[in-house]
Amino acid sequence: xxxxxxxxxxxxxxxxxxxxxxxxxxxxxxxxxxxxxxxxxxxxxxxxxxxxxxxxxxxxxxxxxxxxxxxxxxxxxxxxxxxxxxxxxxxxxxxxxxxxxxxxxxxxxxxxxxxxxxxxxxxxxxxxxxxxxxxxxxxxxxxxxxxxxxxxxxxxxxxxxxxxxxxxxxxxxxxxxxxxxxxxxxxxxxxxxxxxxxxxxxxxxxxxxxxxxxxxxxxxxxxxxxxxxxxxxxxxxxxxxxxxxxxxxxxxxxxxxxxxxxxxxxxxxxxxxxxxxxxxxxxxxxxxxxxxxxxxxxxxxxxxxxxxxxxxxxxxxxxxxxxxxxxxxxxxxxxxxxxxxxxxxxxxxxxxxxxxxxxxxxxxxxxxxxxxxxxxxxxxxxxxxxxxxxxxxxxxxxxxxxxxxxxxxxxxxxxxxxxxxxxxxxxxx
Amino acid sequence: xxxxxxxxxxxxxxxxxxxxxxxxxxxxxxxxxxxxxxxxxxxxxxxxxxxxxxxxxxxxxxxxxxxxxxxxxxxxxxxxxxxxxxxxxxxxxxxxxxxxxxxxxxxxxxxxxxxxxxxxxxxxxxxxxxxxxxxxxxxxxxxxxxxxxxxxxxxxxxxxxxxxxxxxxxxxx
Ligand code: FES
Ligand SMILES: [Fe+2]
Numbered sequence: 001x002x003x004x005x006x007x008x009x010x011x012x013x014x015x016x017x018x019x020x021x022x023x024x025x026x027x028x029x030x031x032x033x034x035x036x037x038x039x040x041x042x043x044x045x046x047x048x049x050x051x052x053x054x055x056x057x058x059x060x061x062x063x064x065x066x067x068x069x070x071x072x073x074x075x076x077x078x079x080x081x082x083x084x085x086x087x088x089x090x091x092x093x094x095x096x097x098x099x100x101x102x103x104x105x106x107x108x109x110x111x112x113x114x115x116x117x118x119x120x121x122x123x124x125x126x127x128x129x130x131x132x133x134x135x136x137x138x139x140x141x142x143x144x145x146x147x148x149x150x151x152x153x154x155x156x157x158x159x160x161x162x163x164x165x166x167x168x169x170x171x172x173x174x175x176x177x178x179x180x181x182x183x184x185x186x187x188x189x190x191x192x193x194x195x196x197x198x199x200x201x202x203x204x205x206x207x208x209x210x211x212x213x214x215x216x217x218x219x220x221x222x223x224x225x226x227x228x229x230x231x232x233x234x235x236x237x238x239x240x241x242x243x244x245x246x247x248x249x250x251x252x253x254x255x256x257x258x259x260x261x262x263x264x265x266x267x268x269x270x271x272x273x274x275x276x277x278x279x280x281x282x283x284x285x286x287x288x289x290x291x292x293x294x295x296x297x298x299x300x301x302x303x304x305x306x307x308x309x310x311x312x313x314x315x316x317x318x319x320x321x322x323x324x325x326x327x328x329x330x331x332x333x334x335x336x337x338x339x340x341x342x343x344x345x346x347x348x349x350x351x352x353x354x355x356x357x358x359x360x361x362x363x364x365x366x367x368x369x370x371x372x373x374x375x376x377x378x379x380x381x382x383x384x385x386x387x388x389x390x391x392x393x394x395x396x397x398x399x400x401x402x403x404x405x406x407x408x409x410x411x412x413x414x415x416x417x418x419x420x421x422x423x424x425x426x427x428x429x
Numbered sequence: 430x431x432x433x434x435x436x437x438x439x440x441x442x443x444x445x446x447x448x449x450x451x452x453x454x455x456x457x458x459x460x461x462x463x464x465x466x467x468x469x470x471x472x473x474x475x476x477x478x479x480x481x482x483x484x485x486x487x488x489x490x491x492x493x494x495x496x497x498x499x500x501x502x503x504x505x506x507x508x509x510x511x512x513x514x515x516x517x518x519x520x521x522x523x524x525x526x527x528x529x530x531x532x533x534x535x536x537x538x539x540x541x542x543x544x545x546x547x548x549x550x551x552x553x554x555x556x557x558x559x560x561x562x563x564x565x566x567x568x569x570x571x572x573x574x575x576x577x578x579x580x581x582x583x584x585x586x587x588x589x590x591x592x593x594x595x596x597x598x599x600x601x602x
Contacts, residue, residue: 197495198483202592205559226517231508337593342496354493358500366592367481367498369512372520372599379557 017422018393019415024401026415030388033207033381038425039333045424046313047072049165051174053315053327054078054088056343057158058194059105064122067105070337071162073329076150077101078160081122082109088150088162089124100147104198111147120147157186158193176252181309184302185319187294188268189345193323196357200340202366206378208314208328208336212417214374215316215326216308218246218258218408219398224377228369231362235274236263246408254312254420258408262306264321264363267356268345269303275355282352310413312420322360334382340365443573444544450571451534453578454548458529461601469601470510474572474579479506481598484587488568498598513601520599525556527600531567543572543581550585552602554595561595563602564588 016038018027032038052072059067059078066079068091075091077100093100098115101108110127112119119127124147126140139145152163154171159182161171172179186193204211214220222229222242232240246260265272269287271280290299306320316326323343328336342360344353363370384391396418399410406412445453460469473479481499482490492500501509512518531548538545545568552563570582585602592598 200483200496200498200592202596203594204596205594224519227512227515230517231505231512234508335594350493357492357496358505361497361500362505365496365498366596367598369508372597373518375597376519383557 016425017418019419019422021400024397025395026397026400026411026418027393027395028418030385030392030394032421033209034333034385034388036333039330041425042313042330043073046421047164047329049163049168049424050313051152051154051161051163051168051171052313053311053325054153054160054162056193056195056325056341057086057155057160058192058346060086062107064107064109065105066101066108066122068099068101068103069339070329071327072164074164075099076162077111077147079108079122086153086155086160087123088153088160090148090150092148093118094126094145094148118145124149157182159186174253175311176255177249178251178253178255178257178309178311181249181251181257181307181317181319184307185317185323185343187298188290188302188323189347190289190293191346193343194346195325196342196344196353200365201337202340203331203335203337204328204375204378205335206375206382207333208330209417209421210378210381211326211328211336211338211374212310212314212316213396213414214378215318216256216258216310216413217411218260218308218413219411220374220377224373225370227373228363231369232264235362236265236272237274240264243408248406248408248410248412250412250416251309251311254417254424255310256413256416257307257309258413259305259307260408261304262320264306265355265359266303266306266321267348267352267359279351279355282349286352308408310417312417318364321363322356324360324364444539445571445573445578447534447536449578450536450544450546450569451548453571454531454534454546454567454569457580458531458550462527462529464514464524466510466513466601470507472580473503473506473583474574474581475503477503477506477580478582478584479509480582480584481602482584482586484589484592486586488584488586498592509601518599520597523556525554525600527555528553529602533566537568543570545569546571550602552600554600563595563598565602 016029016032054071055078060080063080063082063084066077069076077089077091079087091099091101093113095116095118098113100111100113108122110119110121121127126145150162151166152168154161156171156175229240240263243260243262246258249257251257265275269283271283287303290303309317314327318324325341325343328338330336344356361368365371396411396414399406479501480492480497482497516522530551533549535547536544537547547566547568549566554561565587568584569580571578572581
């Protein structure tokens with residue numbers, strides 16, 4: 001078994017990316033999607049050091065609520081204590097490792113490990129008295145029997161993140177300009193936003209970074225999703241065309257977003273004919289509320305424009321015909337587990353909620369008219385990488401030399417990701 | 430009172446028997462297995478719904494409150510069917526090879542909506558040298574119209590804990 005240092009030196013022999021700003025050429029080595037060493041390094045340098053999304057505040061509405069979730073390869077408990085304070089624990093018994101909570105969610109003032117019965121209050125404090133002197137009197141004076149806390153947990157506008165590196169920069173600094181995108185999402189409802197039902201949990205037989213790229217790839221939509229646009233043309237009673245005016249936002253620290261006006265309907269707040277006349281009144285009222293609360297310019301931006309955003313390394317927030325949040329973690333270089341959530345306006349009417357979910361399902365998720373075709377594209381790319389000895393590079397140069405602002409069909413947003421990826425994976429860390 | 434009985438009686442009489450339901454569902458599965466999607470769509474009544482809730486959902490999950498995989502109106506189902514044979518439906522082009530096995534057909538209830546029928550299914554999907562298995566149960570509301578059994582509602586519930594490793598429901602399970 002090679003040591004991680006040996007692996008590093010092997011992986012670092014050849015460049016991972018070529019970033020030639022003079023010629024306008026940007027390439028990514030296909031081995032970044034394939035090699036085990038690179039995945040090992042990603043676990044260490046990305047998933048153990050970056051801020052990772054754990055959940056939304058609406059998922060834990062009451063004190064003592066908890067949910068369990070795999071984040072960055074670790075099983076976690078995300079909960080609120082008796083006072084309602086948000087916390088995150090590693091869901092592994094300090095005794096001999098078993099999962100302490102095995103339900104997906106619940107409400108509990110204490111957790112009890114079923115294996116040998118160790119118990120903890122919902123602040124993680126060990127809560128067992130062993131009468132027979134089996135353990136020394138000062139057992140747990142160092143906290144060894146408490147449920148281990150995740151080193152860092154922080155929230156921004158209701159979105160909670162964890163960090164396994166106790167020395168990491170603050171969440172706000174890390175998020176940098178991506179906070180503006182989270183603001184644009186969080187501001188959509190007068191009483192805030194909420195996760196709708198359960199998240200979709202599926203998997204893809206491809207490297208996790210392929211889904212990252214795909215989630216804000218404005219270039220592929222026309223080709224990969226022709227059947228979706230045929231469906232949409234029917235819904236809007238005219239030819240559905242891709243936005244002509246788009247922007248790309250470099251949100252710093254590897255985060256980026258593309259923005260533009262697309263032809264689909266938006267629950268907040270862009271009406272389409274298929275929704276009918278009554279919905280038109282309702283959507284107009286939603287827009288007026290936005291304008292009253294946020295001002296004309298910001299309200300227009302929220303209502304009319306859509307945006308696909310990736311927060312480094314693996315939180316996607318697509319505010320398109322509906323809002324989806326998505327995380328994905330590698331199991332192997334060519335296999336990932338995906339979680340896809342739907343986010344909606346708290347307190348929206350049942351009709352509006354149904355419209356939102358219909359919008360979600362028409363495009364997104366395992367049964368949508370688009371996501372399965374993305375999955376096929378990702379898996380097709382992964383299979384193509386089998387030839388990486390002979391065909392070594394991916395090209396994401398599109399629009400690199402463009403003057404006066406990038407378009408969503410350029411690949412600048414992906415270059416933002418890959419520059420940060422290479423920086424964090426590189427020797428300067 | 431007698432009026433109520435009289436209006437009720439024809440409805441009851443028009444409901445199919447268990448054996449008729451089973452024969453119908455076997456034929457339905459055959460249409461899908463043979464890729465005859467337009468014929469399959471013809472089995473649905475106008476205004477019918479076709480839904481696939483998330484794996485492990487309760488039978489009564491509500492598509493206006495919960496996130497499903499599929500919650501098609503009659504018209505969207507028409508688009509799904511049309512998409513089934515398009516080359517732009519990359520997930521199913523070239524077409525996957527599927528086999529649908531159904532059984533345990535029973536009538537769970539009868540009311541004015543029709544016969545509420547349940548069956549169990551095992552569907553295999555094979556593409557790109559990978560075989561995926563989908564396991565679950567279908568719930569139908571079936572009615573007899575002009576002497577033919579038709580589908581007023583169909584809901585396919587995956588008795589699985591997640592969509593891993595299957596990843597997608599780009600087929601009609
Ligand atoms: S592993 Fe939890 S009590 Fe032993
Ligand atoms: Fe896509």
